[in-house]
Amino acid sequence: MKKPLLLILTILCISSINNSFAQTQNTTGTDFWLTFMDNIDTTPGPQTLSIFANSINPCTLNITNPNTGWSSSMTINPTGTNRLYIPTSQAFNTNSGRIQNTGLHVTSTDTISLFAIIQGYPNLDYTNIIPTSMLRSNYIIQTYPSAHYYSEFVIVAAEDNVTVTIQQHGNSIDGHHDGQTYNVTIAHAGQAYQVQSTTPGDLSGTIVTAQNGKKIAVFNGDACIYIPNTNIRPSCDHVVEQAVPTEYWGTKFIVPSSDISFSDYVRITALNDNCVISINGNNITTINQTETYEYVMSNNIDYIETSEPAMVYIYFPSTNGAGNGDPSMTTIPPIEQSIKGINFPIINTSNISSHSANIICPTSATSHIRIDGNYATFTPLPNAPNYAHLRQPLIPGPHSIYSTDTSGFIACIYGYGNRVSYGYTLGYSNRIITPIIPEVQLTINNFPSTDFPNGMNLCEGNSSTFQINCDGTIDSVRWSVSDGFSQTTNPFIYTFNTIGDYTLCAIVNYRANETDQTSFTDTLCTTVHIHPNYTTNVYDTCVQNQTPIHFGDSSFFNDVDGVQFHFISTKGCDSTIYYHLKVWPNSETHYDTTICDTLLPFLWNGFIFSYDSSITQLNTDVHGADSSIVYTLSTYHCPRTPVLPPEPHFDTVNIWAPNVFTPNQNSNQVFRIFHTNNILEADVVIYHRMGVFLTRFDGLTQFWDGTHNGKDCPSGTYVYKIRYKTTSSPKETFYLFGSVTLIR
Numbered sequence: 001m002k003k004p005l006l007l008i009l010t011i012l013c014i015s016s017i018n019n020s021f022a023q024t025q026n027t028t029g030t031d032f033w034l035t036f037m038d039n040i041d042t043t044p045g046p047q048t049l050s051i052f053a054n055s056i057n058p059c060t061l062n063i064t065n066p067n068t069g070w071s072s073s074m075t076i077n078p079t080g081t082n083r084l085y086i087p088t089s090q091a092f093n094t095n096s097g098r099i100q101n102t103g104l105h106v107t108s109t110d111t112i113s114l115f116a117i118i119q120g121y122p123n124l125d126y127t128n129i130i131p132t133s134m135l136r137s138n139y140i141i142q143t144y145p146s147a148h149y150y151s152e153f154v155i156v157a158a159e160d161n162v163t164v165t166i167q168q169h170g171n172s173i174d175g176h177h178d179g180q181t182y183n184v185t186i187a188h189a190g191q192a193y194q195v196q197s198t199t200p201g202d203l204s205g206t207i208v209t210a211q212n213g214k215k216i217a218v219f220n221g222d223a224c225i226y227i228p229n230t231n232i233r234p235s236c237d238h239v240v241e242q243a244v245p246t247e248y249w250g251t252k253f254i255v256p257s258s259d260i261s262f263s264d265y266v267r268i269t270a271l272n273d274n275c276v277i278s279i280n281g282n283n284i285t286t287i288n289q290t291e292t293y294e295y296v297m298s299n300n301i302d303y304i305e306t307s308e309p310a311m312v313y314i315y316f317p318s319t320n321g322a323g324n325g326d327p328s329m330t331t332i333p334p335i336e337q338s339i340k341g342i343n344f345p346i347i348n349t350s351n352i353s354s355h356s357a358n359i360i361c362p363t364s365a366t367s368h369i370r371i372d373g374n375y376a377t378f379t380p381l382p383n384a385p386n387y388a389h390l391r392q393p394l395i396p397g398p399h400s401i402y403s404t405d406t407s408g409f410i411a412c413i414y415g416y417g418n419r420v421s422y423g424y425t426l427g428y429s430n431r432i433i434t435p436i437i438p439e440v441q442l443t444i445n446n447f448p449s450t451d452f453p454n455g456m457n458l459c460e461g462n463s464s465t466f467q468i469n470c471d472g473t474i475d476s477v478r479w480s481v482s483d484g485f486s487q488t489t490n491p492f493i494y495t496f497n498t499i500g501d502y503t504l505c506a507i508v509n510y511r512a513n514e515t516d517q518t519s520f521t522d523t524l525c526t527t528v529h530i531h532p533n534y535t536t537n538v539y540d541t542c543v544q545n546q547t548p549i550h551f552g553d554s555s556f557f558n559d560v561d562g563v564q565f566h567f568i569s570t571k572g573c574d575s576t577i578y579y580h581l582k583v584w585p586n587s588e589t590h591y592d593t594t595i596c597d598t599l600l601p602f603l604w605n606g607f608i609f610s611y612d613s614s615i616t617q618l619n620t621d622v623h624g625a626d627s628s629i630v631y632t633l634s635t636y637h638c639p640r641t642p643v644l645p646p647e648p649h650f651d652t653v654n655i656w657a658p659n660v661f662t663p664n665q666n667s668n669q670v671f672r673i674f675h676t677n678n679i680l681e682a683d684v685v686i687y688h689r690m691g692v693f694l695t696r697f698d699g700l701t702q703f704w705d706g707t708h709n710g711k712d713c714p715s716g717t718y719v720y721k722i723r724y725k726t727t728s729s730p731k732e733t734f735y736l737f738g739s740v741t742l743i744r
Helices: 363-368
Strands: 008-010 029-034 048-055 059-064 071-076 083-086 098-100 104-119 124-129 138-140 151-157 162-167 181-186 192-196 207-210 216-225 237-242 250-256 265-270 275-279 282-287 292-296 301-316 328-332 341-346 352-362 369-371 387-394 397-403 410-417 420-425 440-444 456-459 463-470 473-481 492-495 500-511 519-531 535-543 549-551 554-556 560-568 574-584 587-596 602-604 607-609 613-620 626-636 679-688 693-698 716-726 734-742
Touching: 029 216, 048 059, 048 071, 048 341, 059 083, 071 083, 071 104, 104 341, 124 237, 124 328, 151 181, 162 519, 181 192, 181 500, 207 216, 207 519, 237 328, 237 420, 250 328, 250 352, 250 387, 282 292, 328 410, 328 420, 341 410, 352 363, 352 369, 352 397, 352 420, 363 369, 363 387, 440 500, 440 519, 463 473, 463 500, 535 549, 549 574, 549 734, 554 560, 607 613
Parallel strands: 008 420, 124 420, 456 519, 535 574, 535 734, 587 626
Antiparallel strands: 008 410, 029 104, 048 083, 048 104, 059 071, 059 104, 098 192, 104 124, 138 207, 151 192, 151 216, 162 181, 162 207, 216 237, 250 301, 265 292, 265 301, 275 282, 275 301, 301 328, 341 397, 352 387, 352 410, 369 397, 410 420, 440 463, 463 492, 473 500, 500 519, 549 554, 560 574, 602 607, 613 626, 679 693, 679 716, 716 734
């Protein structure tokens, strides 16, 4: 199957509101973050990654991968196209659900407009890159439903230690499912995390939130898409756009179609519930938060209004294997986010035969728009006469669009050729269209969770108070703990009775005030580390040749009962351990018998005696104590009746463990428990001698290799706790405590 190149439409819209451009920023800047999503190309060939830029003044652009050390640079010439190629190893994302060192950092010595190209054979797509200063922490994903490959998005951290909460719509091939909320922590700026849907699949409506207001760049689209999502038309293409932060979403959009098709597809995604969509003055439908409405254009230009902030994308359809165009995806900025001017280049890309700009501005401002220094003729829109439209053909090379009117314009660039296309928006402003959102805060025991970026440290068995504070009106809070507990009261008190790490999340619905009907939803999460805080008994066993036994700072040679140790862990948790030691002696047992000498040879306890003698049998009991049994046979002249001693008897236990192991030696390299056949289950927990939890494993099938978090533990004594059940008492739980010495 051949996959054609992608056609992208760029549309230009303008705000009729008399805003001051000096108070807003557009998508030009001097600092940027970007990456490239996976691109499936049905025709074999390498992927080509590149960026291109333009500026008013000559300047220098530097690009680096901060996590690999790769870097490059170029001089920006205002009269040039200024394209720089990037090795795929530095910025091309593959697979789903893993963190990769594929984010790029771009800086420049003067203000530039920046765009990115991904090109295959024949796949092609462009996207506008927004500066770091305009990045935010809240995004909603838009993709096209895929029937044959997968939709996808990728997150790039713009700063270190970013935890991202993903509320996923649709299933992903890394195992996360529709409706699941999970966290991803990105340790370093420039690292990327890509998510790809199952097939068929659509990730539209996925909410991506960087915790604690940290900045991320998000890119969304499809690896290769048929539009519509069938393969009746034999061509599919990669589509991508940088996602717009939800703070910049708007309510008014003007969508021109491509000049080669009136059957373009439009998708509208809502930020809030009860979003009424009107097209050309007619109310069409109402959708809720994160939902998407799709329709096929039947007009040359549509005017869209929404009652709640929304974002609009236009998609060009697949060709039938011949002719101009193919799938593309282009952001349609709201006309509230118009820009006043921009310099940009048109790249001379193979197979692209035509380049154009779609420009929208207020009808009253058409005489103020200059394209490459020249005035042009705009046409008023039939469904929105206060706005005018111009489709301007362009040739490869540098270009500019500027308005001397404060209302500005919106513009998109697109190009197409035989079974290939591209498209991208020239940019938008950062006016906050959505209402001011109150601040919400998660506190634990009156301490803000944001003060502890690595999570809160609490003690086992201690009650803690969890609370959401908000400078607005809280309508509801839904708490969830990774151990399965949930709660809807705020605040609530909870006790963690088992040591370990837990994820605590609160989904908060809130408003600016009691009279404001606009509601918001936010997810606040933190990690809770539960450390030991207990009083317990530790029972230890050894044999005489294994003493002394070390516990804490003490050494023991004989049986002891109830020696008390107190510990205060580094996390402030109290621990009291009562230590009990049982020393098992090595023993020797003698059994003597006398028989008539005429009865020789004589079979006794498995040994054959042919004359008076002693035979020693060596044994090791379940505790490791050595025993010797001496069988002495004496003979006498008959007749005489021998008196045989009773058979030897040894106590047995159900479960036991060694008190030493040597990971770096040739034998005895792991710590495992031993048991009789009547053990039903056994759970083993290992502590540092100061009471710090190290690991837990299934004692029937697993063992401890002397490491913690992938690092070797030092030589010393460690405490274990074994919880087990027997086949004879399956409903009763027994405990066994002891210590083991690790020797390296």
